[in-house]
Amino acid sequence: MPPKDTDITGRSPKRRRPQAIRRLVIWYRRNAAVTSLVGTASAASSVAGSMAGSMVSTAGSVAGAAGNVAGNVAGVAGSVAGAAGSVAGSMANSVLQPLVFDPLRRLQQGSSPDGELRIVDAERLWVAVDGMGGDHAPGPILEGCLRAVALLPVRVRFVAETAAVDQAVAALGLGEELAAAIGAGLIEVVASGPSVGMDEEATVVRRKRDASINMAMDLVKAGEATAVYSAGNSGAVMASAIFRLGRLKGIDRPAIGALFPTKDPNQQVLVLDVGANMDAKAAYLHQFALLGNIYSRDVLQVRRPRIGLLNIGEEECKGNELCLKTYPLLAADDRFVFAGNCEGRDVLSGDFDVVVCDGFTGNVLLKFLESVGSVLLDVLRAELPRGRRGKVGSAFLRSNLVRIKKRLDHAEHGGALLLGVNGVCVIGHGSSKALSVVSALRLAHSAASHGVMDDLHKLSDSTDAAVACG
Numbered sequence: 001m002p003p004k005d006t007d008i009t010g011r012s013p014k015r016r017r018p019q020a021i022r023r024l025v026i027w028y029r030r031n032a033a034v035t036s037l038v039g040t041a042s043a044a045s046s047v048a049g050s051m052a053g054s055m056v057s058t059a060g061s062v063a064g065a066a067g068n069v070a071g072n073v074a075g076v077a078g079s080v081a082g083a084a085g086s087v088a089g090s091m092a093n094s095v096l097q098p099l100v101f102d103p104l105r106r107l108q109q110g111s112s113p114d115g116e117l118r119i120v121d122a123e124r125l126w127v128a129v130d131g132m133g134g135d136h137a138p139g140p141i142l143e144g145c146l147r148a149v150a151l152l153p154v155r156v157r158f159v160a161e162t163a164a165v166d167q168a169v170a171a172l173g174l175g176e177e178l179a180a181a182i183g184a185g186l187i188e189v190v191a192s193g194p195s196v197g198m199d200e201e202a203t204v205v206r207r208k209r210d211a212s213i214n215m216a217m218d219l220v221k222a223g224e225a226t227a228v229y230s231a232g233n234s235g236a237v238m239a240s241a242i243f244r245l246g247r248l249k250g251i252d253r254p255a256i257g258a259l260f261p262t263k264d265p266n267q268q269v270l271v272l273d274v275g276a277n278m279d280a281k282a283a284y285l286h287q288f289a290l291l292g293n294i295y296s297r298d299v300l301q302v303r304r305p306r307i308g309l310l311n312i313g314e315e316e317c318k319g320n321e322l323c324l325k326t327y328p329l330l331a332a333d334d335r336f337v338f339a340g341n342c343e344g345r346d347v348l349s350g351d352f353d354v355v356v357c358d359g360f361t362g363n364v365l366l367k368f369l370e371s372v373g374s375v376l377l378d379v380l381r382a383e384l385p386r387g388r389r390g391k392v393g394s395a396f397l398r399s400n401l402v403r404i405k406k407r408l409d410h411a412e413h414g415g416a417l418l419l420g421v422n423g424v425c426v427i428g429h430g431s432s433k434a435l436s437v438v439s440a441l442r443l444a445h446s447a448a449s450h451g452v453m454d455d456l457h458k459l460s461d462s463t464d465a466a467v468a469c470g
Contacts, residue, residue, distance in 0.1 A: 128216040128225035131160030132195035133232025139168035144437020149186040159190040159212045202235030217244035220423045227444035231428030245423040254420030255288045262350040274362035282325035291419040292354035293336040298450045308342030310357035415440035
């Protein structure tokens with residue numbers, strides 16, 4: 001039995017830790033898997049470290065390595081001061097790396113064992129970039145291209161107005177970096193005529209023949225680039241792609257396909273159409289399913305993509321006239337796996353690999369998702385406790401909240417594919433900046449290097465054969 005003036009741990013009641021500290025230690029021990037991810041930046045790490053130090057001095061024991069947050073807190077617990085502290089310390093050291101927090105380096109995950117992308121110049125693909133497309137063009141677009149050629153196996157033909165490029169280079173201080181990239185053969189600046197404005201009609205591409213978007217499309221058509229990217233007027237981009245590249249045989253209307261995140265961080269769902277066709281027919285949605293099936297299989301490496309029809313209910317009899325006419329077309333086609341109707345709540349569930357809908361519905365869904373990341377983070381910040389306890393909780397959860405936002409951030413996906421035209425075309429968000437451009441060029445490279453166009457041409461050939469036999 002311990003003396004009357006001590007508790008079961010041998011400590012005097014007067015020296016017991018304050019209640020808040022005891023609660024923090026209990027919380028840490030119960031949530032070790034989460035708190036091992038602590039440390040979004042050096043500031044957050046130092047805050048947690050100083051707290052752990054004060055706990056150690058209060059408890060009167062010193063654990064493992066002094067610089068290790070997990071080890072020091074384990075020392076406070078007393079009973080786990082030995083092996084548990086060293087294990088937790090090694091976990092924290094392996095996680096607290098800048099790769100987690102730098103979104104540009106995060107694009108390189110899985111590229112090589114040491115996390116660095118080894119680029120072979122001979123394997124680089126040319127991508128034509130509409131340098132005048134976007135709300136902030138050409139400066140941020142050019143900045144993104146400079147980052148992309150350093151991170152990805154691509155070369156860029158940057159099509160833009162010369163005067164605008166010179167002004168942007170001077171304003172952003174990109175002169176030396178651009179000169180080095182040009183000297184290394186990674187970027188080539190192609191002069192264009194007056195560009196297409198974000199507020200102009202799509203048909204203006206017929207009059208402005210030497211606009212940057214038209215010249216970029218021509219580079220793909222001539223075989224001088226394997227893909228084209230533009231963050232400009234989406235209607236003009238689609239019109240230029242149809243006029244310059246042409247539609248695939250058997251495809252009546254091209255569709256814009258966007259990649260959405262799911263609850264599984266390793267899985268994405270392709271939603272199309274998200275804006276190209278405001279009014280659609282059942283035959284169009286059937287063609288969208290065929291296009292999405294090939295892209296999901298070839299690029300996303302899904303062996304048997306599950307196709308879903310966006311609807312208000314799972315039952316076959318539910319939906320508007322468009323859905324009721326589309327359902328039997330999808331169910332009767334044995335070229336893909338039709339998984340039935342997909343309700344709005346199931347789009348991000350991971351139960352579907354491709355979801356088809358008309359452009360009006362898809363665009364509303366896309367714009368809604370774009371707001372979710374920032375809104376969710378703001379709500380969580382508002383709900384965190386105030387005062388000292390809130391600051392402590394924020395320090396532990398900050399990296400988790402940032403990763404949640406990144407998974408829902410449209411800038412991490414970069415752009416959407418225009419499927420159904422005779423070439424790889426990526427359409428970016430009008431507000432795209434450097435990170436979005438890097439992500440979009442990564443998407444363009446992925447589509448161009450996986451033989452998507454070859455399989456799409458085979459699809460059109462088989463469609464023609466089926467029509468002939470019929």
